[in-house]
Amino acid sequence: MxxxxxxxxxxxxxxxxxxxxxxxxxxxxxxxxxxxxxxxxxxxxxxxxxxxWPDVPRGIRFGKLVSYTLLVIWDILVANVQVAWIVMTKTNAKMKSTWVNIPLDIKTPEAITMLAGTITLTPGTVSADLSDEGHCLLVHALDADDADAVRDDIKQRYEARLKEIFE
Amino acid sequence: MMSPEVFADYALMIAFVAVSVSQLLAMVRLVIGPGAGDRILALDTMVINGIGLIVLVGLYQGTQVYFEAALIFAMLGFVSTVAYARFLLRGDIIE
Amino acid sequence: MTGFADILIGLSLLIGALFTFVGSFGLLKLDMPMKRLHGPTKAGTLGIGALLMAAMIDSFLSGHGTIQHILIMAFLFVTAPISALFIAKVHIHTGTCQKPPQPSEDSQWATKAVVDTQET
Structure with missing residues (x-):
């Protein structure tokens, strides 16, 4: 009670x-x-x-959340230098910008929101849309040779950690 | 070799020039467009640069009174960006 | 000690000025609407973050130290992805960008799905 x-x-x-x-x-x-x-x-x-906000998220691992935040801050710093370099030095024709389609393993709205925010703040990628049932994330990459490599990198680096934190 | 105070003063002047030029560049994008989305993005950038200018003025005058102005500017800028985008997406802001 | 703090303020100001400028320069230089989103959302936020860092160090230097500036920084870092997402949705909705590929699992992207239900 x-x-x-x-x-x-x-x-x-x-x-x-x-x-x-x-x-x-x-x-x-x-x-x-x-x-x-x-x-x-x-x-x-x-x-x-x-x-x-009816469904309260339960069982978040705060220790891992702190280390994830530190990782993201470091990535933001590195990514900004990279994006600034790309913007200042590469010509428009040489930039290969593509759409990247990321199938999601995480299901809770809080985790997906965190992932989308992280993607927008880090290396040359902006999260643009979610599929209508919430199983795919549409990401735009500024300068990527290989869309699959970007997808695998995001899935390993961020999504796996978020899955540990939220689920 | 210049003293640290002089270095900080010069850095402040350079920052004023850079942020003002950024504001002008964003304004050019606001005028030439071409789409509505580009203009919203340019306005968003101008709000962010405006926060930068307010912070720099606070540094230059050595006061803390501009903090609230910067905070309110940040909040209003975000809400107006979302409202513009929402209007284009749905034709209505509050459903 | 004061000299070291002054150098720190100067460096933060220069970094902030550089990134703010790069953000707006990218906004003007890049040629496609979706590419333009990348400049301001990233470089802009880090640029303002560095300027706020300089203001924070200065407030500690002048005696009445405060970490209020962290609030503006946190607010910008939380809201920048949301603004970017909404502008990207506007680009997809109005068709001013390349057509995105079909999602691999569900039927349609959320922005397009709304358009489809309105038409039928």
Missing amino acids: ARTALRRLLPHPALTLILILVWAILNSSLSLGTIVFGAILGILIPQATVAY
Whole structure:
């Protein structure tokens, strides 16, 4: 009983923590008043929005999420230098931009959202669309010799890790 | 060999010039188009460059008062980009 | 110590200026609508990230240190993929890009599927 009551009070515990953190950073103070008001916001906002996000993700491995985030930040830095080099040096005719079709193994909406965001932020690829039943991701590559290589790289580097984190 | 303060000042000037030129380049793309999608993308880029200019002005004047302006600019820019795109996709923003 | 922080601020500013410029330059130079998406969404966000980093170091240098700028950075990094996705959907919807290949598993891409149901 206590567990269901707690779940009703805090539908998204992680969201509550993030809201308190954001409120503290926004006020750039760690006083008691800030934390208490942040906690009030952190309880009210998830309850007001739970109707739009009913399926709470469970069993996320936060340790792996942190290492995944660090990997993505590193990839963003490397990728930006690569894309900047391609944009500045290659002529338009020499760039081979293609569509890449990625069949998805992950099923939860949160994992697919993370994958699409990661793809857009990293090397020369933008996620453009999802198939109507959510089993395929359409990706546009700026300069790729081989579409299959891009697909395999994304599947091994990001999707496998996200599958471990979310499922 | 210049002192670190002078180096930072020069870097600030270079950053002002680069971001302003970027703003002009994005504006050229906004004018020449050719499609509606390109114009939305150009507006999005101009918002991002505008945030950069606000941050640089805050650095130049040495105050923190421009932080809120930059944050609100970022939020409004995102919402307006999504609203434009949504209007083109559905012909309606709120269904 | 102050000198080192000043050099750090200068370097962040130069990196931010370079990437912001590359983003907008790519927007103007590239010739196809889908290619143009790549410049601003990546180079732009990292450029602004570096400029915000410089502002953050400067705030610590001038005494009243704050990490508020992290919020703008996080917000931009979360929203940039969503803006890019919506603009890509506009390109697919209006047909201003090459026609994408058929998905390998389901029947159609989501953007096209909406168009089909409206027509029938």
